[in-house]
Amino acid sequence: MAVKIQGLTDNARKTAIAELNARLADAVALSAAIKQAHWNVKGRNFIAVHELFDTTFGNLQVHVDEMAERIQILDGVAIGTVEKVAKASTLKEYPTDLTKAEDHIKAICERLRDYGARVRAAIDTTAEAGDANTADLFTGASRTADKDLWFLESHLE
Numbered sequence: 001m002a003v004k005i006q007g008l009t010d011n012a013r014k015t016a017i018a019e020l021n022a023r024l025a026d027a028v029a030l031s032a033a034i035k036q037a038h039w040n041v042k043g044r045n046f047i048a049v050h051e052l053f054d055t056t057f058g059n060l061q062v063h064v065d066e067m068a069e070r071i072q073i074l075d076g077v078a079i080g081t082v083e084k085v086a087k088a089s090t091l092k093e094y095p096t097d098l099t100k101a102e103d104h105i106k107a108i109c110e111r112l113r114d115y116g117a118r119v120r121a122a123i124d125t126t127a128e129a130g131d132a133n134t135a136d137l138f139t140g141a142s143r144t145a146d147k148d149l150w151f152l153e154s155h156l157e
Contacts, residue, residue, distance in 0.1 A: 005074070008131060015129035017076035019122040022088065023115075023138070024067045028080050029089035030115050031060050036094050037104035049101045049155065053108070056148045063141040070137055091115060102156065109152050116145040 005013070038053035068078035079088065091111050098104050119142045127135035 008074075009129075012126075012130035013074045013076075016126050016131040016134040017071055017074050019126050019138075020067045020071045020074075020134065021076070021079050022090070023119055023122050023141070024064065024071070024078060024080060025085045025088035026091050026115050026118060027060055027064045027067065027141075028085045029091045029094075030111055031057060031064060033091070033094035033111055034060065034108060036096065037098070037108050040096075040099055041101050041104050042099045043101040045101060045155070049105065052151060052155070053104075056108070056112075056152065059144050059148055063137075063144060066137055067141070070134055074134075090118060105152050105155050109149060109156070112145055112149045112152065116142055116149060119145060 034053050034057045038050060038057065041049050041053065043049075064080075068080060071078040079085075091114055094107060094111070098107060119138050123135050123138040123142065126138060
């Protein structure tokens with residue numbers, strides 16, 4: 001049975017579901033990239049970088065779950081299988097030959113900046129469509145991505 005949210009047009013709901021699934025694919029792909037870095041990082045400050053990747057991953061997972069649940073609230077289907085995410089993500093594929101901490105940090109920062117930009121665009125798209133709650137969800141995801149990017153980039157100074 002479809003949930004009928006008061007004051008939300010069908011267009012707003014469909015737009016939000018599309019944006020949420022698109023950003024969900026990017027967030028799941030980014031999560032996998034962060035874990036790739038976490039598992040394979042070596043070098044100076046290993047433990048600090050290893051743990052920072054874990055923290056960044058955990059922060060992202062909160063938003064992954066919120067996006068998937070919001071899709072359900074809007075009567076959509078959250079698409080998060082590896083096969084579908086690989087096809088749908090707009091993020092650049094993560095290299096599997098990196099080992100140095102600085103190289104991993106740079107690669108994750110590049111993807112985190114791209115993800116953050118796409119999430120910020122989704123804020124505007126969903127707000128313009130009339131779904132302030134989804135726009136707010138994306139605002140929270142954007143704020144977390146910005147903070148995590150700051151933490152990671154601080155290691156490159």
